[in-house]
Amino acid sequence: MKKFIYDESMQFRIMTEKQVKEVHENALYVLENLGMIFAYEEALRLLEKAGCEVDYESQKVKFPRSIVEKCIESAPATFDLYDREGNFYCTFGDGKTRFNPGSSAGNILEADGQTVRLSRVKDLKLLTKVAQSLPHIDFVSSSIVCEEAPGELGSQYLYYTEMQNSVKPIIGGATDAEGVPRTFKLFEAVLGSEENVRTKPYAIFDICVTSPLKWSHIGARNIIDCANMNIPIELISAQIAGATGPVTLAGCILQHTVELLGGLVLAQVVKPGHPVVYGGAPCIFNMKTMYTPMEAMECSMVTAGYAQMGRFYGLPVHTYAAMSDSKIVDYQAGSETARSGLLAMLEGVSNVSGAGGLNVIAEMSIEKMVIDNDFIGTLKHLENGINFDETSLAAQLLIETGSGGNFMNKKHTLKNYKKEQNYSNITMNYQERASWIKEGRADIMDKARAYVAEIDKKTICPLSDERRKALDEAFTEVCKDAGLTEETAKELIRMYDEA
Template identity: 35%
Template structure:
């Protein structure tokens, strides 16, 4: 428990203080965080990262980074410099240009998982391909859910030409919502067009950011041409970037939690460093979407205890450097809205709120980030509210001692006492 103290005025002593117990979750000691960080620095310095984009390679070469056998080596002093340059908080704005939330410290915001390729209707047990109309409906529901704080481009509309799908996902949200947006592009040109769309609505999207753009390295230790181009284009314009390594334990990352965590951290650090070399001070959110390969069936699972441990640990590494954080939780690997969906989503939401993860993607999702459900989204809104309330703890109000004495001595009831009524 973390306990903070705020002095109050009480009959039982002016110096008495208000105790505010707040439940928290911690996994790594300071020494363990520093060891893991050191291992990631060694990976970046000795093995390096493959980057499939000449423009980015030219930027890194001009900054003095070496390029050998198709891999860029990241010296530790450059990585440490980049961490110092990265802002410690990111402020998001609503569509009307007002500050909406600051991503830092103990802030926890939920948003639907992004880019689902299927949607599960309430009268069916089989997902279907989403349509643009589904995205309109989904975004409208998100707008009115109290505990789903951010929008996301949650569905891929299949009734739109494939080359336009990343752009068109942004349109319904810009049209009907005021909440900030977690989004991303599927193509190099897509991110440019999406930034133009944002500019039409809010002006310069880097000055009062309405949207955060996801970029995902390709494990192990590689950036594809599309994702690194998106990162560079966003960094140049000061657009908030959410870096989301996706280690698959046993497939594209070591099968052990520690090994996957080191790889995850190295990939995130490479993205942070590139962004700061492009534009020092670029706003970054350190995120992730770890999963594990089920060797029996060849399927990927995202809500196992092992993946929750990886996520909790990398968030602590990010917080070690006071960086804004992100993860995928409050979703489920199941194919239906059933007991498993409730358990996995509830555990994830509680872990996220106790660990104070700033951006939590996942509500509404099943089938390991592949399918969205409006019904589950509404249920998850309640789950998120429950977890948020629990994580706030309670006020151990010493003034209540005065109330107990008054009720007992006066023969009153707590129900009618002004302390209860307020």
């Protein structure tokens, strides 16, 4: 993918080419004249060595234009991902939009669609199994924060659970400074060697900037560790328009650009050519409700703007979409999920996080994730476009059938209907009413509940005994490294097994 061009392919655009370049020029101006804070001394040393102006007392870094543009040039447009078994999975950034569940929800919406409670390891275990089973959920993720997990352990209990219930690549991250090397140990146990972890990337790490304009000790450390350990990075700005970012949408896009370019430079200084995804989770501060929606239309507009910037820089793009701020699976949930998911695909976003997410991603519904899978299937059908060849154009068939003819009895119909129409549907209803009534009047949540209940009975892609033993041993070492006892590690393993 070429750098510093305005892509002329057919996509949704919210900014003109002139406006994209204006954001770029202003971002370079802010980086060079104001800079950003990096609250980690090793990051300051690396950036100073690369030619940035560093004030160690204020932790402020100013970036010469030449360094920023050099780092944009060195960041790759695509990279390969592998599954848990070491098989090639996909080329990330290849022009396809891929989806994963929402992340880091503290609560779960139960199957009744009304009851909300703290999430537990049994929920993550089931959610991961369901995500593995769904054809249009491409990756699994650290979707919920298990109540049982000690705070000292960071995200490692989540990885421990996810790797045992899916072979799909993981969209994850770390919540503490030691999170990357500790997770690396778990990957090494499951993938078999350090070389496999380094040469066959199995996960992408989300790393969030602290808006406005600061990379924390944890964030900067995570960037450096990921680059050194060959783990692809997804940089995320989660600014809140009117609170941690300007209330103007153009100002949000500019701040987003500044923040991500600062993180990009650090990653490329550590290792030129390291994969970096241009991500985000924009919110607004609603002055009426005093809440921070993620799926208001303004959030989608900011996403559209920063997605253009990511494409301008020749980088794969990420966002949070195909989810809702609603508290239940209702019309609002459906409309926000559909609108944001469709726009993300039209914007050329490479990775969309959010399926199953509700209430500003504070809650996850496994049933909604099943419903979202069906909608995502329709998006992928749209993304594949219209088959256009001699057979599909069917000019000769029209001549043969003639006026008033019937296509139901044609071999052409039998041969092509599955290619032309999307039948990968679990929950949506396309029957006529009489058949629907005869079959019990099941609504979309009824079907989703039934699907989840069936998956819950199954064991899906478990690790071999040998790999499970290696993972348990690595997990125990990680727990001890985090200051927990071996007994605590064994108790967490027991709770997982009983979940």
